[in-house]
Amino acid sequence: MINKLKQFWRGHRAQRVARAIDFAGVGNMPKTIHAVAMAAVLPLVACNGHVNLDVTDAAVDKLSKVYVQFDSVTLKPAAAGAVTVTLNPPLTIDLLALEGGGTSRLLNNKQLSDGSYDSLSLGVSADGSGKDSYVVLSDGTTKVPLLMSSSAGLTLNSRFKVDKDGTRNYVIDFNLRKSVLDPLTGTTAYRLAPKLRLVDRDASGAIAGSVAGAGATGCSPAVYVYAGSGATLGDEGSAHAPLTSALVKAQATTPVTYTYKVAFLDPGTYTLALTCQADADSPEIANESIGLSNATEVQVQKGTTATVNF
Structure with missing residues (x-):
């Protein structure tokens, strides 16, 4: 059985594990104890899958462009701590250009641990200065800053999966009709209160x-x-x-x-x-x-x- 185990684990780490088993004399153990020893080392082999994550939008009127700066994506496995992927450099995307089924890529073939995930959060910068996120009015030239009104909507408590040795394709629908709000009285910045939904593209x-x-x-x-x-x-x-x-x-x-x-x-x-x-x-x-x-x-x-x- 040790020989089969060695054949299954290839690569530097696998060889080290196999040598450790030989050194410990596992091959001379009774079968029951031997199985327990194998179970102890099996978790060392990581099980991973890949994810493509795109963003799209439901269009809004009165505006000709809506640029949103994305800084990070955080994914929360059901049985482990959250994983944050920093987008470096940040991605500034005109969401309004994606209406009708267009998409723009946030994560490309990102390797993640397989299994179930509880939530997904987007890191977005919209400080009201117009240097990060902003809109362009329907005249096509007037640029107005976007100010984050509520970041609560940036977290999607939607369960999704990452398949072992597979690739999942997900799309975040950034509903601009619900997410971009008019300026408050006495202010000029449009407000961003994200309303998102997560969709399995392939389904x-x-x-x-x-x-x-x-x-x-x-x-x-x-x-x-x-x-x-x-x-x-x-x-x-x-x-x-x-x-x-x-x-x-x-x-x-x-x-x-x-x-x-x-x-x-x-x-x-x-x-x-x-x-x-x-x-x-x-x-x-x-x-x-x-x-x-x-x-x-x-x-x-x-x-x-x-x-x-x-």
Whole structure:
């Protein structure tokens, strides 16, 4: 059995362990004691997997760019201490450029201990100076600082796994419609109060479609997505707020068409609704008179894009 053990453990550390077993005379032990000795040294062999972690966003209106500086990612195993990965240099990402299913990489093939993890936290810098995180208004030129209003939302208490000798691909949806708040009276900085959700990219699906009449005068169109069948429709600040949303965008076609896409949804049933008042819907005010219409249920499946046209 010692010979088999030596063959299994290759490399410098394995050879040292095998020599230690020989020296201790384990080969002459009774089988029961021998098994206990093997169990004692087996944990020395680390079991690892790899993780790719991307960030995406649910778009916000009134702004043309939203730059957020990411400094670190902290991952908490269920049975061990937290592991913090420092991003050096920090990554400054225009989240608004990622709407409709675009992503940007935070961790690339990061090796981690396999097993279950309880939470994931992002380290973000937004001190209100505009030197780290900031927004650009819809005019495309005016730069306004972002100030961290609440860092509580930077921790996702969502369980996830790292597979032994495998690779997991996760996406953090940084919901800008809920996360970027207007400046307080008498101040200029936009406020950052992150609202995040974690999705297994390889197990997710999407919804996409077109919207007729979205170009009507005074219409600020968006598609709201609610979890479940027969969901109660509410505005962004209500107790029945949508899980996520997507702005409706004009496409360079003749005639002009208007489309939307909601990516990275867990498989299941969702209820969609259309609004023309997205720009008036504040996540800080509940029960606004936001018109929601054309409620439609759809089933999302892994690896597919369901079509819902309005």
